[in-house]
Amino acid sequence: MRLTLRTLLAYLDDILEPADAREIGAKIAESSVAAATVSRIRDVMRKRRITSPELTGPGSGPDPNLVAEYLDNTLTPEHVTEIERLCLESDIHLAETAGCHQILTIVLGEPVDIPPRTRERMYALGAIAPAQPQDGDSAIREPVPPATADTRRNAAAAAASVQTGDETFTHGVPDYLRRKPLWKRLLPAAAVLLLLVWLAWVISDLSIRNLFRASSGDEAIVADAAPPAPESKNAPERAVVETPEAVAVTPVEAPAGSINPAPPADLPESPVEPAADPAVDSAVVTVEPARDAAAAAVDVVPAEPAPPVVVDLPTPVVYTSLEGIALTYQADIEDWNVLERQQRVLANQWIGVPDPFLARFEVAAGRTALIVNPGTSVQFLMPSEGRLLSVQVDHGRIGISRTAGEGAAPDPVLVSLQIGAWSFDVELVEPGTLLGVEVLLRQPTGIPAEPVEPTIDGGVFVVAGSAAVKTGDNQQIVLSADNGFLPWPVDGVWQPGPLLSQPQWLTPDGPILPPVKQTFANLYERLFTKDQPVSVSIPAVVKDRRRQISEFAVETLALTQNIPHLLQALQAEHDESRHAAIVGLREWLPRSSQNADILREELSLYYQDDEVEPIYELLWGYSLQDFRSLEVSERLIGWLSHDNLVIRELAIYQIRTGTNRPTDYHPMALAEQRQAAIARLQEAVRRYGALMPAE
Secondary structure (H helix, E strand, C coil), rough: CCCHHHHHHHHHHCCCHHHHHHHHHHHHHHHHHHHHHHHCCCHHHCCCCCCCEEEEHHHHHHHHHHHHHHCCCCCHHHEEEHHHHHHHHHHHHHHHHHHHHHHHHHHHHCCCCCCCHHHHHHHHHHCCCCCCCCCHHHCCCCCCCCHHHHHHHHHHHHHHHHCCCCCCCCCCHHHHCCCCCCCHHHHHHHHHHHHHHHHHHHHHHHHHHHHHHHHHHHHHHCCCCCCCCCCCCCCCCCCEEEEEEEECCCCCCCCCCCCCCCCCCCCCCCEEECCCCCCCCCCCCECCCCCCCHHCCCCCCCCCCCCCCCCCCCEEEEEECCCCCCCCEEEECCEEEEECCCCEECCCEEEEEEECCCCEEECCCCCCEEEEEEEEEEEEECCCCCCEEEEEEEEEEEEEEEECCCCCCCEEEEEEEECCCCEEEEEEECCCCEEEEEECCCCCCCCCCCCCCCCCCEEEEECCCCCEEEEECEEEEECCCCCCCCCCECCCECCCCCCCCCCCCCCCCCCCCCHHHHHHHHHHHHHCCCCCCCCHHHHHHHHHCHHHHHCCCCHHHCCCCCHHHHHHHCCCCCCCHHHHHHHHHHHHHHHHHCHHHHHHCCCCCCCHCCCCHHHHHHHCCCCCCCCCCCCHHHHHHHHCCCHHHHHHHHHHHHHHHCCCCCCCCCCCCHHHHHHHHHHHHHHHHHHCCCCCCCC
């Protein structure tokens, strides 16, 4: 018997013949690849919260009918090879196929238990009469032979047997086939009719009472009130008035020493519902603070909250890009949506531009242009007096250019920028000035002992014209093309320096994509759905067979901080997608002190208990001193042999980025190939005492 994936599934589900099972068991023991595959099948079957292949759309798996034919051993050899290759490369498809095989084994391996009563009723029904053709089927109707005496006698005998229950229906016609009496068929309709009549009477009665109350004034309200409940000797004085619409209460001053004193005058007036008085059996008691007598007779209707006020920026900022995708955050649904073209930006609106797209915004009808580069998130703030624009750059890169040529405004352009804890103004002194802002989030180097502010890299660039940076301490720094780099301050000190080379991303029209990447950008743009949030349309694209498209989708999840789907992307099929998920999670972690708890909670939903702590530690990373520790080095190398692909991927990521040591280890390679690369890393640890030698 051949050793294939289907025979391995049959061996694990114990449906092989004893001789075949012994043969397959011996082959598994001899083949390390087969043993690793068996172990992997068991692992993915036990994994909690694993996703399933998409049936339609981007990233959809193979046709379920093909998988069914594969499990039935009726698929062609070419399709068998394709299905098995997909299962061996993807944990999701392997778990789905193994789970279907296990379910079919259980269902088909146990006989169906038919109760005796059901069996008897099926036999009592007898043969089913052939269906009579419809009028429209006359063209294909077979000729019916003329009725003879024998056929008429047989038909009469069959009808008599049905009526008496002698032959076909041994117990007579079943109850569910009998025609119900007329009164039973009409009872539901009568009940519905009575209900409609009662509702019409109630509505008309309420309308007449309300009309009478509106025309009679306060006296009608009091006259129509329900009689007060009998009072107890110790009960405080209360007045109760009930109406079908609301409860109107005449003000009664609460006695001194009452358990429900009137609230202070500075508190808002609102009804208070005290506990039920034991002396009152069925009265509804409502106490209100003493108010004016005229106001007391009017029913109080709580005011609805005012709708949020949409505020436009004083200087129009319009999204003018003709291609690509820009996202906007909607607080009402707590999600990101596609930003419509030619839409005006509002105050405090968040804009995110996923990779590989570029977004261009015109400010003050073309007086200034704002270019938001791929992978950037910004917020447009309400500018203070004298500022043309105010922008908070969360992370990424932006370019700000002042229009040159005819029609350019002669006055300088003042822009307010907020980067983390720093707020400063930038004045674009002359027309044609091109200024760039770069905010790069630095990844953590270990679990912090206490919350710290995230560290950012980058700074301010000027590649054309001149700009004056006015810091918060009233310091003014002039930047030009010769002296055009101002890094973010260290210990509060701003120190400008020369611009050694012009950044490729800082051009008047933004970076130009290579032709191949531009092709994939056009394909990726079509996968966004304007009437659906990003969290609905993009996660499925991570499973796309095209490596570049899958990587774009993971980077979009990182931009929108979709942590649950980023954790799932750690198991993506492509190396680039898994790497993008690691970077996105590690840049998100130090941004808030609450992110550590959020990460632990999400990890517990998608991974086993013994896998949560290693993944949590690996995502936080290690310092340079940790890589000089023998204990940390051995722990990292040990995780390279872990059964979980995510732990292996994170471990080799930390070794490569932390030590800059080249290695041929691949987390998805076969066990023998991985072990050879691990042996070379272990040799380096024996030589240096750790992954990195001591200083």
